[in-house]
Every structure is written in C-alpha cells, then in structure tokens.
Amino acid sequence: MNLDAVVIAVLVAAALAVALGAALGWAAARIEPDASALVERIDALLPQTQCGQCLFPGCRPYAVAIASGAADIDRCPPGGEVTVRALAALLDRAPRPLDPAFGMPKSAQVAWIDESRCIGCARCLPACPVDAIVGAPRLMHTVITAQCTGCELCLPPCPVDCIELRPAPAVSRHQRRPCAA
Amino acid sequence: MAARSTFPAGLVLDAHKQQACESPIIELPLPTQVVLALDQGAGYSAEPVVAVGDAVAAGALVARADHPFASAVHAPLAGIIVAMETREAAVQGGRSLCIVIDGSGADRIDDSVRPVTDPASLSPEELVQRMRDAGIAGLGGAGFPTPTKLASARELGAHTLVLNGAECEPWICCDDALMRSAADDVVLGALILRRAAGTVRCVIAIEDDKPAAIAAVTKAIERLRDDALTLAVIPAVYPKGAERQLITAVAGVEVPAGGLPADAGVVCQNVATAAAVARWATRGEPMLSRIVTVTGSGVAHPGNVRAAIGTPLAALIAACGGYRGAPLRLIAGGSMTGRALPSDEVGLTKSMNCVLVTTRDDIGSRLGAVELPCIRCGDCASVCPAGLLPQQLLRAALADAHDALRRLGVRDCIDCGLCDYVCPSQIPLADRFRHARRRLLEAEAMANKAAAARERHELHKRRLQQAATAEQRAFDSVRNRARQPGDGSAGDGN
Numbered sequence: 044m045n046l047d048a049v050v051i052a053v054l055v056a057a058a059l060a061v062a063l064g065a066a067l068g069w070a071a072a073r074i075e076p077d078a079s080a081l082v083e084r085i086d087a088l089l090p091q092t093q094c095g096q097c098l099f100p101g102c103r104p105y106a107v108a109i110a111s112g113a114a115d116i117d118r119c120p121p122g123g124e125v126t127v128r129a130l131a132a133l134l135d136r137a138p139r140p141l142d143p144a145f146g147m148p149k150s151a152q153v154a155w156i157d158e159s160r161c162i163g164c165a166r167c168l169p170a171c172p173v174d175a176i177v178g179a180p181r182l183m184h185t186v187i188t189a190q191c192t193g194c195e196l197c198l199p200p201c202p203v204d205c206i207e208l209r210p211a212p213a214v215s216r217h218q219r220r221p222c223a224a
Numbered sequence: 225m226a227a228r229s230t231f232p233a234g235l236v237l238d239a240h241k242q243q244a245c246e247s248p249i250i251e252l253p254l255p256t257q258v259v260l261a262l263d264q265g266a267g268y269s270a271e272p273v274v275a276v277g278d279a280v281a282a283g284a285l286v287a288r289a290d291h292p293f294a295s296a297v298h299a300p301l302a303g304i305i306v307a308m309e310t311r312e313a314a315v316q317g318g319r320s321l322c323i324v325i326d327g328s329g330a331d332r333i334d335d336s337v338r339p340v341t342d343p344a345s346l347s348p349e350e351l352v353q354r355m356r357d358a359g360i361a362g363l364g365g366a367g368f369p370t371p372t373k374l375a376s377a378r379e380l381g382a383h384t385l386v387l388n389g390a391e392c393e394p395w396i397c398c399d400d401a402l403m404r405s406a407a408d409d410v411v412l413g414a415l416i417l418r419r420a421a422g423t424v425r426c427v428i429a430i431e432d433d434k435p436a437a438i439a440a441v442t443k444a445i446e447r448l449r450d451d452a453l454t455l456a457v458i459p460a461v462y463p464k465g466a467e468r469q470l471i472t473a474v475a476g477v478e479v480p481a482g483g484l485p486a487d488a489g490v491v492c493q494n495v496a497t498a499a500a501v502a503r504w505a506t507r508g509e510p511m512l513s514r515i516v517t518v519t520g521s522g523v524a525h526p527g528n529v530r531a532a533i534g535t536p537l538a539a540l541i542a543a544c545g546g547y548r549g550a551p552l553r554l555i556a557g558g559s560m561t562g563r564a565l566p567s568d569e570v571g572l573t574k575s576m577n578c579v580l581v582t583t584r585d586d587i588g589s590r591l592g593a594v595e596l597p598c599i600r601c602g603d604c605a606s607v608c609p610a611g612l613l614p615q616q617l618l619r620a621a622l623a624d625a626h627d628a629l630r631r632l633g634v635r636d637c638i639d640c641g642l643c644d645y646v647c648p649s650q651i652p653l654a655d656r657f658r659h660a661r662r663r664l665l666e667a668e669a670m671a672n673k674a675a676a677a678r679e680r681h682e683l684h685k686r687r688l689q690q691a692a693t694a695e696q697r698a699f700d701s702v703r704n705r706a707r708q709p710g711d712g713s714a715g716d717g718n
C-alpha cells in the first residue's frame with residue numbers, strides 16, 4: 044500500500060475541513076438571520092385580536108418579543124392551543140400549555156352595544172384597536188360585527204357598562220364563487 | 225345521441241325503485257295546514273313579506289328572495305298566517321324560520337297567478353326575472369334557485385343546457401314518474417330554460433334503466449322536431465346524476481376544480497325543474513308543488529306523490545298507506561346522500577325529492593357497526609367519481625392538516641357517499657370530509673378576519689399617532705404665543 048496516497052488523502056480531507064469550516068464561520072458572523080422576516084412569520088400565526096392579554100400592546104409587538112426571545116410562546120389565550128402548536132412548529136420548540144396567568148381561551152365573541160343605554164360618550168372609540176366601533180360624541184355608537192375581534196378593550200372605558208360580549212356569528216355555510224345576478 | 229365518455233369509477237348499485245314506480249302519481253289534496261320553511265334547501269332564507277294574522281290567497285308571495293341564493297316562497301293555499309317562528313325543517317342545520325298557514329278552505333287565487341301569454345316574446349332577462357318572482361328552484365335535490373344559475377350561465381356564455389333525468393339514487397323515482405306522465409311538460413320547459421340560459425342546444429340525459437321514460441321523452445321530442453333538443457341515454461352508474469359527473473358523461477368535458485359548470489360551457493337543470501317551468505308558463509302558477517317519492521321498507525305502499533310545498537311529511541306518508549313495520553329513521557333525499565329528519569312534522573321543501581323511511585331491517589346492522597382502522601384496501605379510491613384519494617384525505621382530516629386537505633382536493637368531494645358504502649372498516653368517510661370542508665371554511669374565514677384586523681390595527685395606530693402629533697403641535701403654538709409679550713388672549717390654552 045502506497046503511504047503517499049494515504050498522506051495525500053488525509054491532507055486533502057483536512058484542507059477541505061478547514062476551508063469549509065472557515066466559510067461557515069464567516070457566513071455565521073456576516074450573514075445574520077433576517078429578524079424582521081421571522082417577526083412577520085410569527086405575526087402571521089397570531090390571531091390579530093390585538094387584545095393585549097400577553098401584556099404587549101398588540102400582536103405585532105408580541106411577535107417581536109417572541110422573535111427576540113423576550114417572551115415565551117404561551118401567552119396568547121385567543122389563539123389557544125392551536126396557536127401555541129403552530130408557533131412551536133415554526134420556532135422548532137416543544138409545544139407547551141398556555142400560561143393561565145395571561146387568561147384562558149374563550150370561544151369566539153364580538154362586542155355588542157346596548158343602544159338604549161349608550162350615552163354617546165365616544166370613549167370606546169379610541170380604545171378599539173381595529174376601529175370597529177362607529178360613533179361620535181352624543182351620537183349612538185354601534186359595533187361593526189364583521190370587524191370586531193372580541194378583544195374586550197372597549198369594556199373598561201365605558202362609563203355606563205352598556206357593552207357586552209356575545210358569541211360571534213357562525214361562518215356562512217357557502218363559499219362558492221359569487222354568481223352573476 | 226350516445227354517451228360519449230363517462231367519468232372515472234362510480235358503482236352500479238341495487239335499485240329499489242320498482243315498487244314506488246309502478247303505481248301512478250298520487251295527487252295529494254291541499255292539506256289543512258302548511259309549514260313553509262323560508263330556507264327551501266339552498267342554505268339561504270327568503271325575507272318574509274307577511275305578518276302573523278294576515279290572510280293570503282293561493283299563489284300569493286309570502287317571502288321574497290333578496291339574496292341570489294334564496295328563492296321566493298309562495299302560499300300554496302288560501303288561508304291565514306298563524307305562526308312565523310324558527311322550527312325544525314328539512315334543511316342544513318335542521319332549523320329554519322317557517323311560516324305556518326292554516327287553510328281557510330276558500331278557493332281564492334292570488335291576482336299574480338296568470339299564465340305567461342307567450343314565453344317566446346319575453347327577453348331572456350325578463351324570463352329570468354319572472355322565474356325569480358315565481359320562486360323557481362332546482363327540484364333535483366339542492367334547491368338552488370334556477371334563475372341565479374341561468375343568469376350566471378348567460379354571463380359565462382354557456383352553450384349547452386343539460387337536463388338531468390339521470391336520477392341515480394337507488395330509491396328515488398319521482399323524475400322517472402314525471403317523465404313518463406308529463407314528457408311534454410319537460411320538453412316545453414326545456415325550450416324555455418334553453419332560451420333563458422341563452423344556450424344553443426339542450427340535451428336531456430336519462431339513465432338506461434328507465435326505458436318507459438326514455439320512450440316518452442323520445443316521443444315528445446319527435447313531436448317537437450327541434451334539432452337542438454336531443455336525448456342522451458347514459459349507463460345507470462351511481463352517481464351519474466351528480467352535476468359534474470353528468471356533464472362529463474353527456475358533454476365529454478370536465479368541469480374544472482373550484483369552477484362552475486358554466487366554465488365548461490354547460491348549465492345543468494333537473495327535468496322536474498323544467499316541468500315546473502312549463503307549469504309556471506302555461507298556468508302562471510309559481511312553484512307551489514312538487515312530485516316526491518315516498519318510499520322505503522317502512523312505508524306501506526311506496527309511491528310518488530304530487531304535494532303542495534309545506535305539506536307536513538306525515539300527510540305524505542299517510543297518502544302512501546302510512547308506516548309499516550318498525551320505522552327507524554326518516555330521511556329526506558336518497559339513501560346515499562339524504563339527511564336524517566327530526567320528525568315527520570316538517571314541511572315538504574322544494575329540494576326534497578324523496579322521503580325515505582328505513583327500518584331496523586335495512587340499516588340496523590350498519591347502526592351498530594364499530595368503526596375499524598383503515599386497512600388500506602383502496603376500494604374507496606377505486607370508486608371515487610371525483611378521482612380523489614379518500615384514504616389520504618382521511619389521514620389529513622383526522623390530523624386537521626389544512627394544507628394537505630386542500631392539496632388532496634377535499635373541496636372536489638361531491639358528497640356522494642360511495643367511499644362510505646364500500647369501506648370494509650365502516651369508516652364514515654364522507655362525514656369526515658364534510659366536517660373537514662367546514663373546518664377549512666372556518667380557518668379561511670379566520671385568516672381573512674385576522675388579515676383585516678392587522679391592517680385596521682396598523683391604520684388605527686397611525687391615526688392615533690397623527691392625532692397626538694397634531695395636538696402637540698397645537699399646544700406648542702399656543703404656548704409660544706403665550707410667551708410673546710403683549711398678547712393677552714393666548715393664555716386661554718392653559
């Protein structure tokens with residue numbers, strides 16, 4: 044057996060290892076993972092209720108916190124177990140139960156204003172994170188049901204407690220392509 | 225015309241039509257009370273235009289169709305409206321707002337009921353509008369409003385009208401009975417529908433196990449001598465009567481996944497709908513009645529009955545000799561695609577082509593059956609007329625894997641139930657797929673809502689930001705003016 048051939052093979056393998064290792068090390072240092080892309084992907088999995096139960100002011104800030112490691116994935120009661128699982132799969136972590144300190148999941152709900160009791164104070168308008176309440180000072184307010192996320196943020200500012208949460212309407216049975224006529 | 229091509233798979237099922245088909249159609253007299261569901265089977269409700277206590281004449285409008293997927297409802301008898309409430313009904317979800325009319329026995333007919341003097345003189349648009357006013361809906365089983373379908377076919381430029389006389393469900397024979405007794409009505413209705421849909425030709429498709437109906441329709445077509453109206457005899461394979469499968473069998477084209485038949489240039493209507501259109505044109509009668517097969521081993525004398533819409537099903541069963549043996553389950557529609565009903569007090573709807581009474585002898589063995597694991601025999605895939613892979617769909621449905629469900633085409637499932645029928649492990653596949661489609665729909669609705677909420681929240685934040693900036697600027701300017709000596713009025717800002 045030729046000793047030279049063995050030496051050459053070992054040297055080539057060693058050289059390859061050093062070169063590839065250096066390239067990988069350089070790439071790890073220079074090409075940073077795109078943090079904003081990760082935030083987008085996390086945000087896409089959150090339910091967009093904008094309720095703040097995670098103690099962040101909205102879904103996107105929570106996504107930023109998850110991406111940076113400042114918050115765990117168990118803080119979103121509206122998303123429930125489904126969201127935790129989706130986040131765990133995206134981030135390659137083990138799924139975990141929701142932290143009850145941030146609230147318990149509820150079935151889908153929407154706000155409803157008792158118009159006979161509403162005094163038109165307009166305090167709930169800025170509180171609504173998705174502008175789903177229509178109204179003006181001293182005029183009747185009402186909730187656009189289709190856009191309400193059921194976040195409950197309109198409840199505390201109401202001075203007469205005329206807002207209540209009701210079960211969200213069911214999704215329409217049909218989803219055919221709209222016809223003419 | 226011979227059938228050019230056929231759809232993949234399907235199955236020849238044992239027919240149970242003979243007994244019901246032998247006897248002539250029973251004309252049921254008007255009942256004393258009708259229960260009119262405002263959702264006539266299409267999933268959308270008409271808007272009531274009457275109130276409790278109102279007197280209505282026969283043929284009067286009681287609910288108008290505001291939504292294009294709803295159809296107008298008319299009073300089949302003169303009487304008083306005694307109730308308007310949500311009741312159990314033969315519709316999806318099992319409940320619908322219903323109008324209950326007590327017959328007064330009077331023979332008062334509404335002024336709006338008068339024959340269409342000359343359907344050929346009306347423009348297609350007028351025809352469609354008049355049919356909408358008359359509450360014409362598909363009698364084949366889905367109850368979809370005919371005018372909506374015709375209008376969309378016109379818009380998409382359909383060239384062929386296929387009249388569905390296949391009637392592939394093993395127990396149903398109301399269309400067969402209709403074609404044998406009133407083939408001229410079917411042909412006349414075909415001409416009106418062809419004109420309203422703007423198609424060049426019309427093909428009446430009948431399965432080859434109905435020789436009497438084929439003979440009657442052939443004669444009616446011959447009397448008419450219209451080259452653009454032909455008959456297609458297709459082999460009796462379930463589910464040939466499903467819209468897409470029928471179109472493939474008759475026109476040799478496949479309707480694209482997620483598309484409408486009109487995308488393939490075809491519009492489909494049931495033969496019974498055509499006959500109802502003829503009735504409307506010649507007598508001016510809105511859709512007030514239909515022929516329904518009352519059958520099953522739990523009925524004494526199975527037969528076909530023409531009854532007013534809203535007739536309680538108990539009256540239909542009584543007309544066929546009442547119950548026999550130990551009735552176990554009442555089903556609206558056929559044995560393959562029908563839906564179990566809560567009671568026989570629900571009213572007949574436009575979409576109900578069959579009332580099936582099953583006994584313990586028919587389905588008892590199936591009821592006690594335990595679902596076993598899938599053994600991957602592949603029988604379901606070999607019978608699936610939509611060319612799907614039910615085995616794989618089942619895995620995806622159990623895992624609630626939405627992407628996989630979409631990729632495997634769960635939406636192209638036509639709900640024919642053949643996979644259930646052949647499954648040796650008694651897995652309720654079609655049920656699982658129905659549930660999966662519902663889950664997909666909900667997930668998509670939630671995703672759309674989340675996307676809208678995200679956008680609105682961004683706009684909300686921007687608006688609050690702008691308002692805060694504007695306020696700050698106003699405050700600054702007032703403060704600056706206050707600091708200027710000699711300007712006394714600026715202090716109000718504080």
